[in-house]
Amino acid sequence: MTQSDKTNRQIVLAERPVGLPDENTLRLEQTDIPTAGKGEMLLRTVYLSLDPYMRGRMSDAKSYAEPVKIGEHMTGQVVAQVVTSDLEGFAVGDYVLAGNGWQDYAVSDGAQVLNLGANPENPSWALGIMGMPGYTAYAGLLKIGEPKPGETVVVAAASGPVGATVGQIAKIKGCRVVGIAGGADKCAHVVNNLGFDACIDHKAEDFAEQLKDACPDGIDVYFENVGGKVLYGVLPLLNPFARMPVCGMVAWYNMTGLPEGPDMGPAILGTILRMKVKVEGFIIFDSFGPDTYKEFASEMTGWLAEGKIKYKEQVVDGLENAPAALNDLLLGKSFGKMVVKV
Amino acid sequence: MTQSDKTNRQIVLAERPVGLPDENTLRLEQTDIPTAGKGEMLLRTVYLSLDPYMRGRMSDAKSYAEPVKIGEHMTGQVVAQVVTSDLEGFAVGDYVLAGNGWQDYAVSDGAQVLNLGANPENPSWALGIMGMPGYTAYAGLLKIGEPKPGETVVVAAASGPVGATVGQIAKIKGCRVVGIAGGADKCAHVVNNLGFDACIDHKAEDFAEQLKDACPDGIDVYFENVGGKVLYGVLPLLNPFARMPVCGMVAWYNMTGLPEGPDMGPAILGTILRMKVKVEGFIIFDSFGPDTYKEFASEMTGWLAEGKIKYKEQVVDGLENAPAALNDLLLGKSFGKMVVKV
Structure with missing residues (x-):
C-alpha cells in the first residue's frame, strides 16, 4: 500500500x-x-x-x-x-x-x-547534512571539540551522516582524521571519497591495535557517537587536555541491562582525571542557540558549494x-x- | 629517632x-x-x-x-x-x-x-587551605563547576581539606551543599561546624537513598574526588547541564585491577549524554595559570579572615x-x- x-x-x-x-x-x-x-x-x-x-x-x-x-x-x-x-x-x-x-x-x-x-x-x-545530523557534527566538533590544526580527531560511524561530516570538517580545520566504520566498503569510502587520513574497521580482531597505529601522536578529540569497544579502544590513546563531545552511544542503544564486567568506570574516570579530559554531552537543539545554527547553515552551504564536504x-x-x-x-x-x- | x-x-x-x-x-x-x-x-x-x-x-x-x-x-x-x-x-x-x-x-x-x-x-x-588542596577546591569548583545561587552542590570526602573547602565556598556562593563523609562524627562536623546543609555517611546501607532525599532538586555540581559508589549514587540525580570537575578518585586508588561488573560505562556515558553533563578532569597546577592562583590567594585570605571558611x-x-x-x-x-x- x-x-x-x-x-x-x-x-x-x-x-x-x-x-x-x-x-x-x-x-x-x-x-x-x-x-x-x-x-x-x-x-x-x-x-x-x-x-x-x-x-x-x-x-x-x-x-x-x-x-x-x-x-x-x-x-x-x-x-x-x-x-x-x-x-x-x-x-x-x-x-x-x-x-x-x-x-x-x-x-x-x-x-x-x-x-x-x-x-x-x-x-x-x-x-541530513543541512539539518540535525550536519548541525550536530558541526557544533559538537567545533564548539566542544575545538580541534586545532595538526591535532588528531577520531570519529566512529564515519560513513554515517554525523561521523562523515565531523571528519570532513576536521580535515578542513587541518587535523589528522581517523574514522571508524564497519567493514571494508565503508572504510574505503571514508578514506577515498571523504578524504579521511585513515579508517579502521571496528569488526577487526585487532581493532584496538590498528587504532593505536593510526594515531601515532595520540588522540586530541574523540567525537563520541557509539560507545562500546570503540570508546574503550580510544581511552588509552587520549592526550592531555583531550576533548570528547558526546552525542550518542549507538552501540549501547539496544542493551537490555548493563553489560558484564569488569566495571570500566575507574578506567573512564581515571583517564579523564590523569589526562585532564573534558567530556561533554550535548543535545543539539538544547545545547546550542540560533546564532550557532546560523553560523552552521552559512558555513555548510559554502563548503557544499565548494565541494569541500561530500554527502551520501x-x-x-x-x-x-x-x-x-x-x-x-x-x-x-x-x-x-x-x-x-x- | x-x-x-x-x-x-x-x-x-x-x-x-x-x-x-x-x-x-x-x-x-x-x-x-x-x-x-x-x-x-x-x-x-x-x-x-x-x-x-x-x-x-x-x-x-x-x-x-x-x-x-x-x-x-x-x-x-x-x-x-x-x-x-x-x-x-x-x-x-x-x-x-x-x-x-x-x-x-x-x-x-x-x-x-x-x-x-x-x-x-x-x-x-x-x-592545605592556602596551598594545593585549597586551590584545587577553589579552581575546580568555581572555574569548572561554575555553581549558581540556589543550585545543589555535592562533594565527597567532605571533612577532608578539599571537600570541606569546596562545600564552604559553595555555601558562600549561595548553593545548597550536601557533603558525603565516612561516619557520624565527620558528618556532624561537616554540618555543625562547616555549615553544609546535609551530610550523608557513605557507610550507610541506604546511602543512595539518603543522598537522593538530601537532593530533592537533583544535583547541579558534583565535585568528584572519590569515585566508586559515591559516583554511582550521584549519576541518577544529575540535572540537565550538570557539571562534574574531577580531581581524584581515592576510592579506586588502591585497586589492583578493574572491579567486577556490571560495566557501568554505559550508565556513565548515558548520563553524560542524556543530561548534557560536562565532566572535566584537572590537575591544579597544569590546568590553571598564575592569574587564577592570585585570585584564589586573595579571596581565600579574605574568607579566612572573615571566618567564612573554617579549616581543620x-x-x-x-x-x-x-x-x-x-x-x-x-x-x-x-x-x-x-x-x-x-
Whole structure:
C-alpha cells in the first residue's frame, strides 16, 4: 500500500521493545487524513528521516525527551509538501521541514516548521547534512571539540551522516582524521571519497591495535557517537587536555541491562582525571542557540558549494519499509544518511 | 629517632605496592645532611603534607606525573625553614613552601620555592587551605563547576581539606551543599561546624537513598574526588547541564585491577549524554595559570579572615609515622588535612 490521498498511514508504537525492535514493536495503521482549519495547513510527507535517537524514544527510561506513548505514531523529522494552506508564508506546493513523525499527513499551525521554498535543490538534505545530523557534527566538533590544526580527531560511524561530516570538517580545520566504520566498503569510502587520513574497521580482531597505529601522536578529540569497544579502544590513546563531545552511544542503544564486567568506570574516570579530559554531552537543539545554527547553515552551504564536504544518502522506498530500515541503521547496516521516501 | 642536625632521614620507596601500601612499601633510611653550595640554601623540613595523590606516585602506571623510582625518597610538598642561605630573598629562619619530599633536609637553588616569611601565622596552612588542596577546591569548583545561587552542590570526602573547602565556598556562593563523609562524627562536623546543609555517611546501607532525599532538586555540581559508589549514587540525580570537575578518585586508588561488573560505562556515558553533563578532569597546577592562583590567594585570605571558611588539620608527629598516616588517609580514617610535624 503506497501513499494516497484517501487515507493517512501511520506507524505507531505497539509495544516497548526489549533490545532490538522486532515485528511486534511497530504497527502500520490507517486513519483519516486530518482536515486543516483556519490558520492551519495540511502537510504531506515526502521524506522521513531515520536516526539512531529513535530507539531511545521507544523506551520509557528517563531520557532527554518524552518517550512515544503506546499507540502513538513514532516521532521523527520529515520533509513535507504543503497540500492546503490558510497560513501566510506557506503556499501550496512549498517544501517544509517539520516534526510530523512516521505518517503520510499532518496538520500544522506553522509552529516549528521551516519553509524550504517551492523548489529546493535537494529537499531531503534538510534531514541530513543541512539539518540535525550536519548541525550536530558541526557544533559538537567545533564548539566542544575545538580541534586545532595538526591535532588528531577520531570519529566512529564515519560513513554515517554525523561521523562523515565531523571528519570532513576536521580535515578542513587541518587535523589528522581517523574514522571508524564497519567493514571494508565503508572504510574505503571514508578514506577515498571523504578524504579521511585513515579508517579502521571496528569488526577487526585487532581493532584496538590498528587504532593505536593510526594515531601515532595520540588522540586530541574523540567525537563520541557509539560507545562500546570503540570508546574503550580510544581511552588509552587520549592526550592531555583531550576533548570528547558526546552525542550518542549507538552501540549501547539496544542493551537490555548493563553489560558484564569488569566495571570500566575507574578506567573512564581515571583517564579523564590523569589526562585532564573534558567530556561533554550535548543535545543539539538544547545545547546550542540560533546564532550557532546560523553560523552552521552559512558555513555548510559554502563548503557544499565548494565541494569541500561530500554527502551520501541511502534512500529507502515506502513508509512500510521504515521499521526494517531503522533496525538496519541500529545494527550498522546502513551506508550514508538514511531517509525514507514516503 | 627524631629529627637531628647530624643525619638526614629519608623515607624511600622500597617496592611498588599492590593495593594498599604495606610495611614493605616504604623504608626509613639515613644519609648525610647535604651541603648547600654557592647560590643555594639548606632547608630543614618542618611540616610534610600527606595527600591522596601520593598513592599514584608509588605505581608505574601511566599517570600525570612521573612515578617515584624504587630507592628514591617519596615526593611531597613541605614547609621548611632555611638553615643556611647563599640566596637573595631567603634569610636564615625564613619559612618556605617547597617540594622536598619525605626527608629532613634538602638543598635548593630557590626554584619553585615560595618564601612564606620569617613569622607566618600558620606555616602549615600553606600545605592545605592556602596551598594545593585549597586551590584545587577553589579552581575546580568555581572555574569548572561554575555553581549558581540556589543550585545543589555535592562533594565527597567532605571533612577532608578539599571537600570541606569546596562545600564552604559553595555555601558562600549561595548553593545548597550536601557533603558525603565516612561516619557520624565527620558528618556532624561537616554540618555543625562547616555549615553544609546535609551530610550523608557513605557507610550507610541506604546511602543512595539518603543522598537522593538530601537532593530533592537533583544535583547541579558534583565535585568528584572519590569515585566508586559515591559516583554511582550521584549519576541518577544529575540535572540537565550538570557539571562534574574531577580531581581524584581515592576510592579506586588502591585497586589492583578493574572491579567486577556490571560495566557501568554505559550508565556513565548515558548520563553524560542524556543530561548534557560536562565532566572535566584537572590537575591544579597544569590546568590553571598564575592569574587564577592570585585570585584564589586573595579571596581565600579574605574568607579566612572573615571566618567564612573554617579549616581543620590533623597533625601527625614524626616523619617515621608518615607511612601509617598515609594509609589512614587512603582508608578514610583521617579527619581534616593531614600534615606530619617532622
